[in-house]
Amino acid sequence: MTIKSLTRAAVLMAAVVLAPDADTASIPLVKNQAPGYFKIMVGGAQVTALYDGSSTFPLTLFKNAAPETLQREVAAVDGDAPKVVNGSVNSFLINTGDHLILIDSGGGKLLGPGFGQAMANLKAAGYRPEQVDMILLTHMHRDHIGGLVTDNGQPAFPNAAVWASKPEVDYWLSQANLDGAPSDQQAGFQRARDILAPYETAGRLHSFSYDKDLLPGLKAVALPGHTPGHSGFMLERNGQSILFWGDIVHYSALQFAHPELGIGFDSNSALAIKTRQALLKQVVRQKTLIAGAHITFPGIGYLRADGSQGYRWTPVGFGEVR
Ligand SMILES: [Zn+2]
Numbered sequence: 001m002t003i004k005s006l007t008r009a010a011v012l013m014a015a016v017v018l019a020p021d022a023d024t025a026s027i028p029l030v031k032n033q034a035p036g037y038f039k040i041m042v043g044g045a046q047v048t049a050l051y052d053g054s055s056t057f058p059l060t061l062f063k064n065a066a067p068e069t070l071q072r073e074v075a076a077v078d079g080d081a082p083k084v085v086n087g088s089v090n091s092f093l094i095n096t097g098d099h100l101i102l103i104d105s106g107g108g109k110l111l112g113p114g115f116g117q118a119m120a121n122l123k124a125a126g127y128r129p130e131q132v133d134m135i136l137l138t139h140m141h142r143d144h145i146g147g148l149v150t151d152n153g154q155p156a157f158p159n160a161a162v163w164a165s166k167p168e169v170d171y172w173l174s175q176a177n178l179d180g181a182p183s184d185q186q187a188g189f190q191r192a193r194d195i196l197a198p199y200e201t202a203g204r205l206h207s208f209s210y211d212k213d214l215l216p217g218l219k220a221v222a223l224p225g226h227t228p229g230h231s232g233f234m235l236e237r238n239g240q241s242i243l244f245w246g247d248i249v250h251y252s253a254l255q256f257a258h259p260e261l262g263i264g265f266d267s268n269s270a271l272a273i274k275t276r277q278a279l280l281k282q283v284v285r286q287k288t289l290i291a292g293a294h295i296t297f298p299g300i301g302y303l304r305a306d307g308s309q310g311y312r313w314t315p316v317g318f319g320e321v322r
Pocket residue numbers: 141143144247293294
C-alpha cells in the first residue's frame with residue numbers, strides 16, 4: 001500500500017466516522033422549528049404574520065395549462081421537476097394600539113397534522129387570544145376559519161367579533177345553498193355554519209359592505225372569484241400601507257409567472273383569474289406591500305413586473321422590528 005492510498009483510506013474512514021447515522025447518532029436531531037411569527041411595522045401599526053402550517057399540493061390542481069408546462073415552470077424555480085408544490089397557510093395580526101385584529105384564523109384541527117399552529121404562534125409572538133377584538137375573514141374556506149373555534153367548538157377568541165363580506169356570509173350560511181349543493185360540496189357549507197355558529201349565537205358575527213371603512217385606515221376590498229365574497233383588507237396609516245390579499249395567489253412559483261393559471265379551489269375560475277390579473281397589475285403600479293395567505297411564510301413582500309405578462313416576488317427580509 002502506497003502512502004497515497006493509505007491517505008485515501010484514512011480520508012474514507014474519517015468520512016464514515018463523521019457521517020452521522022440518524023438512528024445511532026449520539027447527538028439526536030432536533031426537529032422542532034423556530035416559532036412561526038414575523039413582525040414588521042406599517043405606519044406605526046405592528047403587523048405580525050402567523051404561520052399555521054405548510055404542505056404540498058398536486059400540480060393537477062392548476063387549470064389552463066398542460067402538466068408538462070407546469071412541471072417546466074416549477075423546474076425553472078425549484079431546479080428540478082417535482083410533481084407537487086408547497087404552500088403555507090398564513091394568518092396576520094394587526095396591532096393598532098387600540099385594536100388587535102386577526103385576519104383569518106388558520107385551519108385549526110381541520111387540515112390535519114402539521115397545521116393549526118397559528119394560535120400557538122400568536123402566543124409565542126407575545127399576544128393572548130383574549131386581546132383579539134376583531135377578526136376579519138378573507139373568505140370562509142376551512143384553512144381560513146378552522147382556527148376560530150376550540151376543540152370543543154367554543155370561540156377560540158372569546159372577545160372578538162368576526163367580520164366577513166356580505167356576499168361571503170350570504171353564500172356560505174345560506175340553508176338553500178347547503179341544500180342545493182352537490183353532495184361532495186355540502187360539507188364545506190356545513191363546516192362554515194358549524195364554525196361560525198357560536199359567534200353568531202353570541203351576536204358577534206357581522207357582515208361588511210365595501211363602501212365604508214372597517215376602522216379608520218382599514219378598509220375591505222372586493223376580490224371576488226376564489227369565493228363569491230372573497231375580500232382583501234387594506235391598511236393605510238401615516239403614508240404607509242399593506243394589502244392583505246387572501247387567496248389571490250396559491251403558489252407563487254407558478255401564479256406570479258402565470259397569473260392566468262386557475263386553481264381547483266376557485267368557485268368561479270374565470271372571475272378569480274380576472275381579479276388576480278387586475279390586482280397584480282395594480283399593486284405593481286402602486287408599489288403596494290402585500291401579505292398573502294399562501295405565499296411562503298411570512299408571505300409578506302413586493303411584486304414587480306417580469307416580462308410582459310408575469311411578475312416576480314421579493315420577500316421581506318428577516319430583521320429587527322422598526
Ligand atoms: Zn386558502
